[in-house]
Amino acid sequence: MKKWVKFFIIIVALGLIAGVGCYVYYREYNKMLSSDIAAAAVDEKGLRPYILGTPIIFAQDGNSNDYIQQSNGWGGQEPEHRCMQGSTTILNLYIPDSVGANLRLTVDGFGVYDPADGYQTIDVYANDTHLITWRVANDGPFMVDIPNTVVTDGTLILRFEIAKPYTPPVDTRKLGMAVREIVIDRVFGAQTKRKIGIWVKNNIMGGGAKQVYDTETYDDTEMLD
Numbered sequence: 001m002k003k004w005v006k007f008f009i010i011i012v013a014l015g016l017i018a019g020v021g022c023y024v025y026y027r028e029y030n031k032m033l034s035s036d037i038a039a040a041a042v043d044e045k046g047l048r049p050y051i052l053g054t055p056i057i058f059a060q061d062g063n064s065n066d067y068i069q070q071s072n073g074w075g076g077q078e079p080e081h082r083c084m085q086g087s088t089t090i091l092n093l094y095i096p097d098s099v100g101a102n103l104r105l106t107v108d109g110f111g112v113y114d115p116a117d118g119y120q121t122i123d124v125y126a127n128d129t130h131l132i133t134w135r136v137a138n139d140g141p142f143m144v145d146i147p148n149t150v151v152t153d154g155t156l157i158l159r160f161e162i163a164k165p166y167t168p169p170v171d172t173r174k175l176g177m178a179v180r181e182i183v184i185d186r187v188f189g190a191q192t193k194r195k196i197g198i199w200v201k202n203n204i205m206g207g208g209a210k211q212v213y214d215t216e217t218y219d220d221t222e223m224l225d
Helices: 003-038 190-203
Strands: 082-085 088-094 103-111 120-126 129-136 142-146 155-162 175-186
Touching (some): 088 175, 120 175
Antiparallel strands (some): 103 142
């Protein structure tokens, strides 16, 4: 067997060992973390325990009720999403392993806006630090990095300021953005995942479909906080 073949086999074997080791470590780490945050006293500020990388899914059968309070500017449940409602929408999270970490916020959704404007303007804040101004039109996802200086005690308060809430025809609510999913994760490796996601979207999903907001599909019943 040639030396370069042996070398290649060794490299592949080491890579597999490292991969399995990382998988086992993070699986056990997340189990331990889940136990820790379940016992944490975080309800005093209305905070919701969150493990980095967990998708918050806003579809009808999703887990968004575990993380949001409707009184914080979230609309009623709709089949595939919830809308930001009013001029301010807030997401209060407690993330014990986020202190000093560089994070990335990804919001999958689409704009609900006056057709004359062409998009909805949303300012994104993390713990009162302004991160970015999004011009939300058709399909997302929309991303922004959260610097490692923002989260100092495990508390992450995300605030979305909607510049011009829109009331669609045959509706009374003032809406900002229809949200399907929110994920917060470490930046490590996120660039590769983002490139893969963009490739899949462009090459398999046809670049993403334009979404049209249907005002007839929401249920505005109050949920338990």
